Amino acid sequence: MVTAMKARELGRGGVVVGDRVRLAGDVTGAPGTLARVVRVQPRTSVLRRSADDDDPVERIIVANADQLVIVCALANPPPRPRLIDRFLVAAYDAGIEPLLCLTKSDLAPPDELLATYQPLGIRYLVIGRPFGTALDDLRGLLADRISVLVGHSGVGKSTLVNALVPAADRAVGSVSPVTGRGRHTSSSAVALPLPGPVLPETGAGWIIDTPGLRSFGLAHVAPDRVASAFPEFAEALADCPPGCSHLGADCALDEWVAEHGGAQARLDSLRRLLRSREGLEPTDTADG
DSSP: OOOEEEOGGGTTOOOOTTOOEEEEEOOSOOTTOOEEEEEEOOOSOEEEEBSSTTOOOOEEEEESOOEEEEEEESSSSOOOHHHHHHHHHHHHHHTOEEEEEEEOTTTSOSHHHHHHHGGGTOEEEEOOSSOTHHHHHHHHHHTTSEEEEEOOTTSSHHHHHHHHOGGGOOOOOOBOTTTOOBOOOOOSOEEEEOOSSOOTTTTTOEEEEOOOOSOOBOTTOOHHHHHTTOGGGHHHHHTSOTTOOSSSTTOHHHHHHHHHOSOHHHHHHHHHHHHHHHTOSSOOSTTO
16 A cells, blocks of 8 residues: 655645546555655546535546445435435436445335336345345446445445455444434545456456435536436437426427337436436435
């Protein structure tokens, strides 16, 4: 492990978890040594959020991830679908492939939540305690990928990280029996190499654990960026009026779906994401 600090010549440009950097100075990693980060390599992807939907300031969470693992408990705390929607919007905007990981299936069945998201064609994994073969399935989905885990407090992210990387020793919290909310344990994002056979480029893969999030602003995501994640609607979207929000009566999507049939569930899913982005749904923090 090499300890390094950002070189002054980089100015105010930030270095975030997941960045690939160039180092100078003592890079031996010997005790007491210090290297310098002199360059940040171009990023292949950037996962970002705003503090809320009215805040124009973007905050980068991680760089260079190619998979967003949305961790959601089926109970204790209960699922927060509107927060999941926001994670999906951010994934689509960043060009990162989402994976829905439903935990605590020993406490509640996944059927109702899966019925909500299956029309989106999202990959998913259901896992309970004891983990059994489901943990091996998760390892397979993480192998040779750079995956960032997101979710609100108490859903079991840190528990999964510790099971996947025993040396990680991430703090594990509990859920308040009074409020039903998870208590924050992880306070910062950290990238961890997965143990296992070395694979090209990334080795066995990397996982990036993030602090529990109770809100996820999407002020930076334009509606068309969300709609572009639904390629079957490309023809209809081309006929929409300029600046169409895809939520109003003049949207071409309704006529297209009426003519083609079988796509209403997908249209409902798209509009649910758009309404979440526009703040037209009920509160979508982890507390609502």
